[in-house]
Amino acid sequence: MAIVFYYGSGSPFAWRVWLALEHKKLPYELRVMSFDKDDLKQPAFQALTPRGRVPLIQDGDYVLYESGAIIEYLQDAYPSSGAGLFPADPKPRGIARRLIREADEYVTDSLDELLEQVLFVPQDKRNDAAITAAKDKFLAELPHWRAAAAAGKDFLVGAVGAADFTVYPFFALALRMQKRHPSLGLDAAFGPQLTAWMRRVEALPYFEKTIPPHWRT
Secondary structure: OOEEEEEOOOOHHHHHHHHHHHHOOOOEEEEEOOOOOOHHHOHHHHOOOOOOOOOEEEEOOEEEEOHHHHHHHHHHHOOOOOOOOOOOOHHHHHHHHHHHHHHHHHHHHHHHHHHHHHHHOOHHHOOHHHHHHHHHHHHHHHHHHHHHHHHOOOEOOEOOOHHHHHHHHHHHHHHHHHHHOHHHOHHHHHHHHHHHHHHHHHOOOOHHHHOOHHHHO
């Protein structure tokens, strides 16, 4: 039976789960939830999660939400399917889990205000000083990830896995904001090693399938 995967286009948390499902070669049914149409507020979805947020999976009669927990579950429930999401050795596995927590705590915090200023404040009401302050907060987080990309060689922790799938969508979202506001110049701050790591993630055979649908237009 296929896993039912409730997904919101552009959500970096949902994107990581999609990458993980593909990496694990698990059968799934994609259910795209529209933020604009208030799909997350519908009673049928609300009955599945008191949070009313994506991502969420249904595996038979088992329901799980929160992206980090979902990825751990996919690895534990289907250890022999596809490729592993975490290193087998506990020490690099600990590093992978640390990077995931750092991304969820610090990268998201560094991006929140920039997202608000660029994506949700109407263009005629944008405040240059507020955008600059938000940009500087995000840029202050990047040295840590440039170092992580350098230490991990091809991927963040050995073979590609959960850490890469967690971090990549946040940075892809940042670069999408630059398309909306070209003067941000974020790409130059990523540096060659972090940029090369992103290109390696994008070269994965299943990556193209997982690009947020509305980003293609």
